[in-house]
Amino acid sequence: xxxxxxxxxxxxxxxxxxxxxxxxxxxxxxxxxxxxxxxxxxxxxxxxxxxxxxxxxxxxxxxxxxxxxxxxxxxxxxxxxxxxxxxxxxxxxxxxxxxxxxxxxxxxxxxxxxxxxxxxxxxxxxxxxxxxxxxxxxxxxxxxxxxxxxxxxxxxxxxxxxxxxxxxxxxxxxxxxxxxxxxxxxxxxxxxxxxxxxxxxxxxxxxxxxxxxxxxxxxxxxxxxxxxxxxxxxxxxxxxxxxxxxxxxxxxxxxxxxxxxxxxxxxxxx
Numbered sequence: 001x002x003x004x005x006x007x008x009x010x011x012x013x014x015x016x017x018x019x020x021x022x023x024x025x026x027x028x029x030x031x032x033x034x035x036x037x038x039x040x041x042x043x044x045x046x047x048x049x050x051x052x053x054x055x056x057x058x059x060x061x062x063x064x065x066x067x068x069x070x071x072x073x074x075x076x077x078x079x080x081x082x083x084x085x086x087x088x089x090x091x092x093x094x095x096x097x098x099x100x101x102x103x104x105x106x107x108x109x110x111x112x113x114x115x116x117x118x119x120x121x122x123x124x125x126x127x128x129x130x131x132x133x134x135x136x137x138x139x140x141x142x143x144x145x146x147x148x149x150x151x152x153x154x155x156x157x158x159x160x161x162x163x164x165x166x167x168x169x170x171x172x173x174x175x176x177x178x179x180x181x182x183x184x185x186x187x188x189x190x191x192x193x194x195x196x197x198x199x200x201x202x203x204x205x206x207x208x209x210x211x212x213x214x215x216x217x218x219x220x221x222x223x224x225x226x227x228x229x230x231x232x233x234x235x236x237x238x239x240x241x242x243x244x245x246x247x248x249x250x251x252x253x254x255x256x257x258x259x260x261x262x263x264x265x266x267x268x269x270x
Contacts, residue, residue, distance in 0.1 A: 001061065004054075004083040007075040013061035014054035014080065018046025021111075022084035023266065025053045026077065028094030028249075029153065029188040030181055032059040037253040044259035048267065052084050056096070058184040070190055074103045087111050089266045094119055094249060095188040098195070101232075104209045112266055113213040116258070117221060117249055119158070120228030124198035127224060129157050133196070134189040146182040153185045157196075159222065201231050213239040214265045216258075218248020 004012045015033055023045060027038055033053045042053040057076055058064035065072070077099065081088050087109045092100030097115035104110045121128050130136070133156060140149035147169075154160040169175050195201070213236050217229035225248070233241035242265075246257040 002083070003061075004079040006057070006065075006072065006079045008065050008072055010057055010063040010065040010072070010076065011061075012054055012057065012063070012076050012079055014052050014083070015042070016050060016052055017042055018049055018051050020049045021266070022081075022088035023049035023051050023262075024077070024080050024084060024088045024090045025051065026090060026092040026096035026100050027056060027059075028092075028096040029158075029185060030178055031093060031096065032056070032177075032181055034060060035177075037255055041253065041255040041259060044255055045262060048263050049089070050084070052080055052088070054080055056099075056184070056187070058187065059181045064184075068187055068190070070099075070102065070187075073099055073187065073191075074106055074108065077103045078108050081109055090114070091262060092116060092118075093253075095191050098191045101206060101209065102191070104211060104213075105206045107208070110211055113209070113211055114216065114262055114265060115213065115229075115232065116216045116247070117218070117225050117229055118215075118232060119192060119196065119225060120201060120232060121196040121198050121224050122200055122231040123224065123227050126198060126227065127159055127222075128198050129196050131197075133157060134186070134193045137189045138186045141183050141186055146179050149182050149185055150178050153189070157189070157192075159224075201235050203235050206236055209239075210237050212265075214242055214261075215239055216242050216244075216247045216261065219243055219245045221248035 033055045042051045045051045055062035089112045090100045090110045091114040093116045097118040151165045215229050215233040233239045246254040
């Protein structure tokens, strides 16, 4: 276990495995560095890269300096890039992809960027979270209603059926891990604020993201996620869209397929 210090003094904890060019993994909602799929992905990629798998602030062993601001999470990623030698490849999962995208737009020294199904809702016909989604997630956490926040985020935000949450509650290890990071759900909601209302992505918002970028989406994923990924690839100056079965995150992450595609992208000459 290693640690880096963010600009505001927050300790960011990470694991490091492998050798080669630095590659940083940025988890999504409910994810943390010890999440089994993140560990497995890091281990697969370690054959080709030095992989930095970190706890986003408020999760695992990382600190959680208040008040929260998405700018602080970008500074956390910058601290990780500094720890990795000053430049790195970055892969982001879901809301973590949005964080990585925003960091690149703000000038973080990211050499190549892989964005895994950022949960943008860009079509008015697709299922959308309630208008007060971000506010209500904050209210639930402020009231220490972690179980309610998990259910609300999963069903109203992620579109999961209610019975899925019920099944998770019957799995003590899984449920306790979800509860342990539930207080960070407002952070993910804040990252997604403004991008889940069924409106087209602003064409100029990320014009500064000129690094080679791979946007990944699974052919088995909900149509809203697929539309969001395609829309993002279309507005980024130097992006390609990769659509394949097994690249969605609606079920267990297929780390074998994901790692294979990441190796091809990050080791290519473009």
